Amino acid sequence: MRRRAILGYGAAGVGAVALMLFVGWWQVDGPGGPEPVGQRPVALTEMDFRLTDHEGNAVGPETLIGRPTMAFFGFTYCPDVCPTTLSDISGWLDDLGDEAHEMNVAFITVDPERDTVETMAEYVGYFHPAIRGWTGPEEQIARVADGFRATYERVPTESGDYTMNHTASVFLFAASGRFVTMIDYHEPREFAVPKIRRALEEETEGAT
């Protein structure tokens, strides 16, 4: 009986969280929105990290300021989620056409041990050319994730290797560095592309 009651509260809790997330998505720019402020990424201007892109260039949050940014986490040894996300993003960028080249697209690894600069270069080469692969020392990756309020965790597999659990959402920032919104994993293209356009439009507004 007690267990059933607890399960009931749990189900109600899950429902409440789902509702909150939906409302948060719906009015993500609304003042005092229901999404806890602490769970949203800080502005890129408030982040501090040093990484290397897949061409060996030193990069950091300042690299992303001045153009709208789409950023997401993953790792190249990921068989399912990451190639799917990269394929989805490649599709969105194809839909955006020339506009895709007006934005930064950063794929940030959560597995720097295996994802070297060379590995990232080979991997991103299979996807849309706008996608940049970023890697760096573990403690710098941790700082990025902290700024994005993203999480990742190394999990051993039965095959003796390891896999990574990680935040699979795609983050959108305005050219100013301000966080705009995020695209959840597997969100349909008809929702994703307008969100990206919104981040692109903020750039125009900021410029005028």
Add this chain to the structure above:
Amino acid sequence: MKKYILTSTLAALLTLGGLSVPALAGPEDVVVENAWSRASIGMNRPGAAYMKIRNTGDEPVTLIGLTTPLAMMPEIHETKTNAEGVSSMSPAGEIAIAPGESVALEPGGLHAMLMRLQEPMTEGDTFPLTLLFDDGGEMTVEVPILGIAARGPED
């Protein structure tokens, strides 16, 4: 006599029984559609294959495992994404398919995880993947290997 029907886009291969399975008995017809996988970079990374498995018979069928010469540890895995947007992956165990129902192995959900590849997965090739059922029945699907950036069986 048990009959498994396979309709794959590129190839169809019917396997009845194995060395230790002289006769098949148990669930009804199983149909596999739209099998596909992505090319791999080398052999160090696990691969993934996707398909739709339909039970067209009158009895439940249970998928209990996979074998393939391509990978030493093929296994059905499931990706889950929680309310915080964090994705994780774990073995899915046995997959029961009720009569008239189907199970979709698709990106972001269930997938055939191909661990310990024995050779690289090359775009344009195919590989045989054998589905093992709890009644001792098995069925081999020829899975096309698409590009690394493929999004679905039609890519």
